[in-house]
Amino acid sequence: MVIDDSMTELVVAEKALEGSYRIMLEQNGRHALDYLKKLTKLPSLVLLDIDMPAINGFEIFSQMRSVDKLREIPVIFVSGANDTATELEAYQLGAVDYIVKPFVSEILKRKVNLHIGILEDKRKLASVNSTLQDYNEQLQDYNDELQTKASVATQSVQQLEYFLVGMIGDLITKKDGYTGIHCKRVAKYMEIILRQMMKDGTARYPIKDVEMILMCAQLFDMGKIGVPDYILEKVGKYTQEEFEIMKTHTVLAADSIQKYAYLLPNSPLVSYSYQMARSHHEQWCGRGYPDGLAGENIPQLARMIAICDVYDALVSKRTYKNAMPHEQAYAIINQASGVQFDPHVVAAFNKVHVDFYDTSQIEMQ
Numbered sequence: 001m002v003i004d005d006s007m008t009e010l011v012v013a014e015k016a017l018e019g020s021y022r023i024m025l026e027q028n029g030r031h032a033l034d035y036l037k038k039l040t041k042l043p044s045l046v047l048l049d050i051d052m053p054a055i056n057g058f059e060i061f062s063q064m065r066s067v068d069k070l071r072e073i074p075v076i077f078v079s080g081a082n083d084t085a086t087e088l089e090a091y092q093l094g095a096v097d098y099i100v101k102p103f104v105s106e107i108l109k110r111k112v113n114l115h116i117g118i119l120e121d122k123r124k125l126a127s128v129n130s131t132l133q134d135y136n137e138q139l140q141d142y143n144d145e146l147q148t149k150a151s152v153a154t155q156s157v158q159q160l161e162y163f164l165v166g167m168i169g170d171l172i173t174k175k176d177g178y179t180g181i182h183c184k185r186v187a188k189y190m191e192i193i194l195r196q197m198m199k200d201g202t203a204r205y206p207i208k209d210v211e212m213i214l215m216c217a218q219l220f221d222m223g224k225i226g227v228p229d230y231i232l233e234k235v236g237k238y239t240q241e242e243f244e245i246m247k248t249h250t251v252l253a254a255d256s257i258q259k260y261a262y263l264l265p266n267s268p269l270v271s272y273s274y275q276m277a278r279s280h281h282e283q284w285c286g287r288g289y290p291d292g293l294a295g296e297n298i299p300q301l302a303r304m305i306a307i308c309d310v311y312d313a314l315v316s317k318r319t320y321k322n323a324m325p326h327e328q329a330y331a332i333i334n335q336a337s338g339v340q341f342d343p344h345v346v347a348a349f350n351k352v353h354v355d356f357y358d359t360s361q362i363e364m365q
């Protein structure tokens with residue numbers, strides 16, 4: 001749109017721009033303003049004369065800026081005044097350009113082309129930005145979807161682990177009720193001592209592995225499934241031969257884990273359950289079984305569960321013996337510190353032995 005009170009200038013502008021643009025010409029400033037307010041399809045650019053009767057270009061510009069739908073239309077001021085102050089004022093108000101009259105067709109055309117080009121670039125950029133935003137939102141949706149799938153997959157794996165451990169635990173209990181309850185209680189003691197040692201910094205395991213370690217702890221004596229009933233149920237002291245058979249429960253469990261370990265390469269679940277099942281009867285002094293490991297050569301989880309195992313055996317009632325008082329079990333474990341048991345684990349036990357006692361009083365099913 002060209003707004004100029006001079007018909008001559010309007011004609012020059014029309015001739016310069018026709019063929020390239022659809023042009024609206026307005027000679028009256030107020031009429032132009034009213035017309036703009038009513039338009040639904042607004043002009044891309046307004047060429048606005050400053051010196052006009054009744055209402056000057058600056059005033060029209062100011063009113064355009066107060067109307068939402070006209071605010072963003074770029075305005076090029078045109079003026080017969082070739083003075084820097086007026087030109088500067090035009091730019092300060094927010095004009096995109098300033099053209100001195102009388103119009104020179106070629107200059108007018110080039111300046112209009114320039115600003116229409118800038119507008120088109122802006123529109124393209126806005127469109128690219130909008131597309132990028134759409135892509136970004138789609139990417140975010142995809143990411144959310146992947147995370148949900150990963151979470152569901154992790155949940156399924158955990159469910160499978162709980163299922164298998166629960167099933168094996170149940171089989172242990174069916175085979176030997178005492179051993180089944182013993183395994184569950186030992187896992188409870190294990191939780192107490194593991195958390196204490198991690199708190200003290202004497203045991204370092206990823207926090208996310210704690211639940212898995214405690215799950216594996218429930219299987220530490222599962223090799224007893226392979227021990228004949230007459231030995232498991234025997235009341236009284238084992239013969240040497242019977243004891244040798246009983247000792248195999250460590251290796252039986254370890255072999256079963258090892259046999260299928262290839263299905264879960266590098267799995268902490270395999271390694272934790274193997275360590276506890278195979279080495280929980282090793283002794284700090286090296287006189288344990290099945291491998292006669294000593295000191296820190298014994299996996300730490302096995303050194304920890306060894307104390308839990310012995311404590312529970314001491315304070316539990318069996319058909320052939322009464323439950324030993326907690327204080328006596330505490331004394332026996334301390335006497336064996338540095339001999340049968342890792343002194344660091346005994347130190348942790350001493351900090352939490354009251355929790356051991358409380359756990360021993362809970363009825364397990």
Ligand SMILES: [Fe+2]
Nearest residue numbers: 221249280281
């Ligand atoms: Fe055992």
